[in-house]
Amino acid sequence: MPLFLSIKSSLIRLICLAVCGIFYSTISLNSYAQKNTSYELENHIVYYNVFNSTIIPADVAKIHKLVRARDQVYVNVALVKKSGGNGIAAKMSGVHRNLIQQKFDLEFIEIKEPTATYYLAPIRFNNEEILHIDISVESLDQTDSGSFTITKKLYQD
16 A cells, blocks of 8 residues: 555656646746747848748738648838837848758848838748858938847747
C-alpha cells in the first residue's frame, strides 16, 4: 500500500508541475507576443506586426489587391508622430532572411485610408519557418530614420 501512495503522490506532483509549466509558458509567450511591436525614433514611433493573410476579409483583399493564402503573411508597418495622430506616409524598405540566410526583398504596398497611411509587405513561407525581417523606415521630411529586425516563427493556417 505505501508503494501505491508513493506512486500516486509522485504522479500528482508530476501533473501539477506539467500544468504549472504550461501555465507559465503561456504567460511568457503572451507577454513576449505583446512586447516588441514598436520601434522608437527621435520624433516618431514605428508600429509593426506580422499576420497571416487569411485573416483579411475577402472583400477588403479584393479592394487593395492583396493575396490571401495559407502560406503567406503580411508585415504591417506604420509611422506615427510622437505628438500623436495616425499613420503617416514614409519611405519603407526591407528584406526577409531565412535560417540559411537567403535574402528576399520586401515590396511594400502603401495603404491609404481617410485617416491613416500604413504599409504591407507580403511574405511567402514554409510552415514553422523562422524568418528575420529587416525593415528600414524614413520619414518623408527626412527628420527621422531607423532600422530594426523582427524575428518570427510562422505557421500556416
